[in-house]
Amino acid sequence: MKTNQNSLDIFCAEKINTLEKGASFRTLKTTHRVADAKSRQAGKSLISFSCNDYLGLSHHPTILEKANEAARLYGAGAAASRLITGNYPLLENLEKKLAKLKNTQACLVFGSGFLANIGLIPSLAGADDLILVDELAHACLNSGARLSGAKIIRFKHNDCDDLENHLKAQRPSFSKCLILTDTVFSMDGDLAPLPTLRDVANRHNSWLITDDAHGIGVVGAGRGGGFAFDPPIEADVQMGTLSKALGSYGGYVCGSQKLIDLLVNRARSFVYSTGLPPMSTAAALTALEIIEQDPTLVDKPLAYAKRFCERVGLPAPQSPIVPVIFGDNDTVMAVSEKLADDGFLVSAIRPPTVPENTARLRIAFNACHKSSDIDRLADLVCEAKKEYGIE
Numbered sequence: 450m451k452t453n454q455n456s457l458d459i460f461c462a463e464k465i466n467t468l469e470k471g472a473s474f475r476t477l478k479t480t481h482r483v484a485d486a487k488s489r490q491a492g493k494s495l496i497s498f499s500c501n502d503y504l505g506l507s508h509h510p511t512i513l514e515k516a517n518e519a520a521r522l523y524g525a526g527a528a529a530s531r532l533i534t535g536n537y538p539l540l541e542n543l544e545k546k547l548a549k550l551k552n553t554q555a556c557l558v559f560g561s562g563f564l565a566n567i568g569l570i571p572s573l574a575g576a577d578d579l580i581l582v583d584e585l586a587h588a589c590l591n592s593g594a595r596l597s598g599a600k601i602i603r604f605k606h607n608d609c610d611d612l613e614n615h616l617k618a619q620r621p622s623f624s625k626c627l628i629l630t631d632t633v634f635s636m637d638g639d640l641a642p643l644p645t646l647r648d649v650a651n652r653h654n655s656w657l658i659t660d661d662a663h664g665i666g667v668v669g670a671g672r673g674g675g676f677a678f679d680p681p682i683e684a685d686v687q688m689g690t691l692s693k694a695l696g697s698y699g700g701y702v703c704g705s706q707k708l709i710d711l712l713v714n715r716a717r718s719f720v721y722s723t724g725l726p727p728m729s730t731a732a733a734l735t736a737l738e739i740i741e742q743d744p745t746l747v748d749k750p751l752a753y754a755k756r757f758c759e760r761v762g763l764p765a766p767q768s769p770i771v772p773v774i775f776g777d778n779d780t781v782m783a784v785s786e787k788l789a790d791d792g793f794l795v796s797a798i799r800p801p802t803v804p805e806n807t808a809r810l811r812i813a814f815n816a817c818h819k820s821s822d823i824d825r826l827a828d829l830v831c832e833a834k835k836e837y838g839i840e
């Protein structure tokens with residue numbers, strides 16, 4: 450049969466070549482994650498500092514039991530979109546729990562955090578609108594913004610003056626305006642300045658939309674980034690994921706009942722995609738119950754991050770994510786490989802996931818780590834920084 454495989458492969462090879470030249474070609478590594486933040490990669494047993502399962506809940510025995518029970522009751526998959534027959538009872542329980550946690554009227558669960566953002570943003574903005582997005586915000590906020598067809602401006606990271614200058618210059622020319630930010634930045638671990646962002650959004654008649662993927666379960670007493678401030682800051686829309694501290698999979702949007710009613714009808718990634726598998730829903734629901742029952746659990750990852758930063762001489766962290774920037778792609782790969790030889794899984798993160806010349810180790814602390822692991826890793830990181838002359 451005649452196909453066009455040849456020209457397709459030539460196209461792919463040219464693209465790959467460019468990536469290889471920039472030392473940013475990536476390949477998949479099979480990883481066997483087990484309980485207690487341990488993983489096996491390429492035959493090595495490693496203590497993982499690269500999982501977003503901050504509370505170690507993805508292997509919690511009660512969660513696994515409840516997930517299995519949900520599969521037995523409702524099936525391995527939802528079998529249809531939620532507007533057809535995929536709206537099994539557990540989903541509504543989870544949505545009620547998330548809305549209560551986030552202090553909103555309502556919540557809608559999506560197939561993933563990525564799907565939530567690419568459904569949410571185009572439901573709220575179109576060609577006549579303006580979207581301002583923090584330059585370090587997650588890729589899926591940017592993808593959602595692009596899909597909307599609105600004018601997009603990326604403001605300087607956590608810089609409310611830059612944001613306000615753009616608003617002064619541009620806001621009058623557009624109908625609606627959305628301000629998008631992570632609450633906890635996924636590659637830097639810093640918090641967004643939500644009190645000032647709230648104030649700027651109010652003064653410029655704009656909707657503040659926060660992505661709390663890395664906040665829920667680990668900051669603000671487990672309620673997320675908005676609750677890390679006193680008084681807590683309410684965004685107009687609070688989205689997030691079930692796939693990190695909750696140890697499951699899926700995404701959510703919390704907000705007013707009217708917003709959720711609109712999304713049920715208009716968010717294409719909700720309307721035209723199969724409901725979340727029952728196992729994932731049950732796992733997230735049980736994770737939220739465990740967090741409620743043991744509030745001390747949520748403090749552990751940040752406490753470990755603080756211990757590490759003190760030992761390495763880094764500024765105090767605001768979340769369990771700590772970046773150690775080496776800059777050069779090859780250097781950070783070599784450091785990550787050396788750490789693996791010493792029994793630690795610490796992934797190297799390179800552009801385009803992070804800005805050029807900021808290749809880094811992204812260290813994610815976990816409630817299951819031991820103090821002795823933290824101290825050993827800190828000492829190895831200090832040695833690597835010294836070896837490569839990093840301040």
Ligand SMILES: Cc1ncc(COP(=O)(O)O)c(C=O)c1O
Binds near residue numbers: 662691
């Ligand atoms: C800030 C942020 N938002 C959204 C997502 C996407 O969430 P999910 O993995 O559920 O698609 C991620 C995950 O990588 C993230 O870090």
